[in-house]
Amino acid sequence: MRVLVAEDHQVLARTIATGLRRQSIAVDIAASGDKAERMCLLTDYDVLVLDRDLPVMTGDEVCRKLRDLVDPPRILMLTSAGALEDKVDGLERLGADDYLTKPFDFAELVARIRALSRRVPRAPADVLRHAGLTLDRIRREVTARGRPVELTPKEFAVLQLLMEARGGAVPHDELVRSVWDENLDPRTTAVRAAISRLRGKLGASHLILADTGQGYRLCG
Known part of the structure; x- marks a missing residue:
């Protein structure tokens, strides 16, 4: 929330x-x-x-x-x-x-x-915005302060979950379940690697924070 x-x-x-x-x-x-x-x-x-x-x-x-x-x-x-x-x-x-x-x-x-x-759940928005980021669910496009950002499907999915959380923390396990599959070892570094790549591509290392024991969240 x-x-x-x-x-x-x-x-x-x-x-x-x-x-x-x-x-x-x-x-x-x-x-x-x-x-x-x-x-x-x-x-x-x-x-x-x-x-x-x-x-x-x-x-x-x-x-x-x-x-x-x-x-x-x-x-x-x-x-x-x-x-x-x-x-x-x-x-x-x-x-x-x-x-x-x-x-x-x-x-x-x-x-x-x-x-x-x-009250009255929101219909999922086609376009999500947060701190200069824009994510278009339909076109599968992302921009950072107007600059197009090329993401892999998994990077896009991770960013979408973070933006949907509206600044709240998304647990590591939820990212694994939603973006990867049930066969992925929950101790994997795949999530951490995807977050690291996202930070680099978005050009803002501070934008995605790791909350100890909580997961990851967007700030800004």
Whole structure:
């Protein structure tokens, strides 16, 4: 699962992000409404945690604009505006999926985010995007910051799994099962070798991280 936290209070934003990452949730942060909108247009987030009182572009404006997307992220408004009319306005007029007022209990925030991520499974996108990478499932093409990248079928499959995870970790065993076959020795170095080649071809060794005991994930 991948979450964007749109919150201009830096300490609160970092605190939320740290807590969610401890729950194995991939998190990005936007400190203004215009940045949150741009990031949602570039990345397929599962959930957007959205403060209504953001600089440059308000959370209300962001919510209205994202509702026009074909496949928008689920939006959880996290705000100090806790009056009943504020909640009704956010859910009914603006189209938010959920509403939580500050101060809040962190366990409830996590539960609401997980609940939203389970609603209406996304149809697999034909084109995946992440940190300058674009992967076209149909054409079987990959570009890195606009530069075409030639990948073998297995390298393509590994990258696709990593991009589908939206910044979450993909276990080594899952990569073996999905990309190779059941006869491959699980202790093989094939996955590590494929990851090494991908890093080289994508021209960004830091883009694919190895999480000890977790597997591999995309960063950036």
